[in-house]
Amino acid sequence: MAQPSVVVALLTPFGPNGEVDAAVLRGHVEFLVGEGVDGLMPCGTTGEGPLLEADEVETVTATVVAAAAGRARVFSHAGRTSTRATVDLALRAIEVGADAVSAVVPYYYELSDPQLLRHYRALLERAGETPVYAYTIPARTGNELSPQALRTLAGEGLAGLKDSTKSIERHREYLEAAASDEFAVFMGSDGLLLDALEAGAAGSVSAIANVRPDLLVALKRAFVNGRSGEAKSLQQEIAVLRAELSDRPALVGLKRAAAEQLAKSDLSYPATLRAPLG
Numbered sequence: 001m002a003q004p005s006v007v008v009a010l011l012t013p014f015g016p017n018g019e020v021d022a023a024v025l026r027g028h029v030e031f032l033v034g035e036g037v038d039g040l041m042p043c044g045t046t047g048e049g050p051l052l053e054a055d056e057v058e059t060v061t062a063t064v065v066a067a068a069a070g071r072a073r074v075f076s077h078a079g080r081t082s083t084r085a086t087v088d089l090a091l092r093a094i095e096v097g098a099d100a101v102s103a104v105v106p107y108y109y110e111l112s113d114p115q116l117l118r119h120y121r122a123l124l125e126r127a128g129e130t131p132v133y134a135y136t137i138p139a140r141t142g143n144e145l146s147p148q149a150l151r152t153l154a155g156e157g158l159a160g161l162k163d164s165t166k167s168i169e170r171h172r173e174y175l176e177a178a179a180s181d182e183f184a185v186f187m188g189s190d191g192l193l194l195d196a197l198e199a200g201a202a203g204s205v206s207a208i209a210n211v212r213p214d215l216l217v218a219l220k221r222a223f224v225n226g227r228s229g230e231a232k233s234l235q236q237e238i239a240v241l242r243a244e245l246s247d248r249p250a251l252v253g254l255k256r257a258a259a260e261q262l263a264k265s266d267l268s269y270p271a272t273l274r275a276p277l278g
Contacts, residue, residue: 079104160184
C-alpha cells in the first residue's frame, strides 16, 4: 500500500478588485510545495469553488498546475449542481493540465443512488484516462454518497473519495466498501486524520494545511514511521489550531491565519472572501 498523502484543500486569493490574484496563488503554492505536501485541490469548498465562474476555475487550475510544476499532484474540483456543468468544467480542468478531477455530490435537489451513479458514470466516461474522485460533504449538499454506491463506482473506475462526513464510522464503511489498495479514501476532516490513517485512509485533504502544512506532513511521517506518541501529539496540536480558527466565521479565520503565516515568507496574502461570504 502506498504511503498516505497530504493534499491541501487550497484557498483562493482575491485581489482588491475581487478577481483571482494569480500571483499570490503561485506564491502560496510554492510555499506549500516547499513544505512537502503531496497534492493540491483547488476550487473546492475551502477554495470558494461554488462562487467561482467556470473561466475562473480554469484559470485557477492552470495557475496551480504551472506553479506546482510536477512537484505535487493537482486534483481540480469541478463539482456543480448539474451533470453537464460538472463534466464541462472537469474537461476544462483536464485541458489545462490537472492530474485528476474531483466532483462533489450534486446539491440542492434530493438525489437517489441511481441518480448519483448516473452522474458519476457520465463524468468517468468523459474524463477518459484522467482519475476521477468523488467528494461527499452532506452537511453542505443535502445528499450523501452511500457506501453501496461507492462500492459500485469503485468497481467502475472511480479513483477515490474525499470524505467530509465528519464521521469516522462512515469513513470505515467507505474503506470497507472500496476494499482495494488502488482506491484512495481521503479524510476531509482534520480532526479525524489520525483515526482515519489508523483505519487505512489514503491520507488527508486538509484545509488547515493552507496555514500549517508542516503539521500535516509531520503527522504523516510520524504515522508512517510508527512514532505513535508523536503522531498523537501532532493530532492534538491540529485540534488546538482548529479550535482557534473556529472562533471566527467559516473561512474568515482560515484566510486571516493564512495571511499571517505567509507574511513570514514576505507574501502579502489577501484575507478577503467573495460575496456573499465577504
